[in-house]
Amino acid sequence: MGDESVTEPHSSRTANREWASYLYQSTTWKRIVVIIGLALFFSFLCDLIIRIFGNPHVPARGPYSYCIDQTIIFLTTWLFLILTFFVLDATMLCQRFIARYFDRLPRWNPISLVRFLQEWMKEPDLSKWMGSKAEEALSNWMLIQLIARRTEVVGKFIFFPFIVLFLIFVARLHYFDNWHAPVGLALVLSMYAVLAWSGAVYLRHSAEKLRTLVAQRLDKQLMGAYAAEPPNKIAADRIQYVLNEVKTINTGAFASYLQQPALQSLLVPVGGISGVKVLEFLASLS
Secondary structure: OOHHHHOOOOOOOOHHHHHHHHHHHHHOOHHHHHHHHHHHHHHHHHHHHHHHHOOOOOOOOOHHHHHHHHHHHHHHHHHHHHHHHHHHHHHHHHHHHHHOOOOOOOOOOHHHHHHHHHHHOOOOOHHHHOOOHHHHHHHHHHHHHHHHHHHHHHHHHHHHHHHHHHHHHHHOOOOOOOOOOOHHHHHHHHHHHHHHHHHHHHHHHHHHHHHHHHHHHHHHHHHHHHHOOOOOHHHHHHHHHHHHHHHHOOOHHHOOHHHOHHHHHHHHHHHHHHHHHHHHHHHHHO
């Protein structure tokens, strides 16, 4: 895929409308239908796996205690399933928004670009950015900043399934009662964890892919500014500034691996909050 394919937007919709559509999809009730449908499918699949490997032993003392245990298990399983697929759906929805700009340029409303300039630039005459090659670079920078902020919010969702998983793990320790964890139950819980974790990893991969593509586009713009007759030094300086900002942004999905929620969440079932704090300390040293 060459950069020639992204010199013009493939859609007449502005990035503002795409963003508004993404926000609407994030709150629509259609998501609930999809999440419940997936939860139903996986509940049947998980029930089949547990039956194949054998049902977990329940150290219940009498039918009343057994009934309470089964009710709690049912509610916990369903709520955990819905939570897991909610997190997975949120991350994949964000990933699809990012993927829209793999092969096209963002086209923002001029008012949005001016507001972005006012927040991030110190130049007294912001109009010099508009209607030039620097405006195209600015549009890409604005997109990267938006993705960084959004993925910082969405990425934190990954902690919730692992916190619940940690509580389930603690509740079934042999220390408290004669609990056992058969292979089927371990497989089912691992499946939930892998689903949530893989979505977060895929989201970061998509964000980094877009940053790479944006950096390549800015490099070509920079070369074009220097190759012009005469060389457009002002535009080149502005494009270079944007390029540096894009390459050095380190928030949200663009943070280092040690600061990624996808990695930190793996330590929650093992070391709880202390494991996450260790990673944060190591990240501060790098």
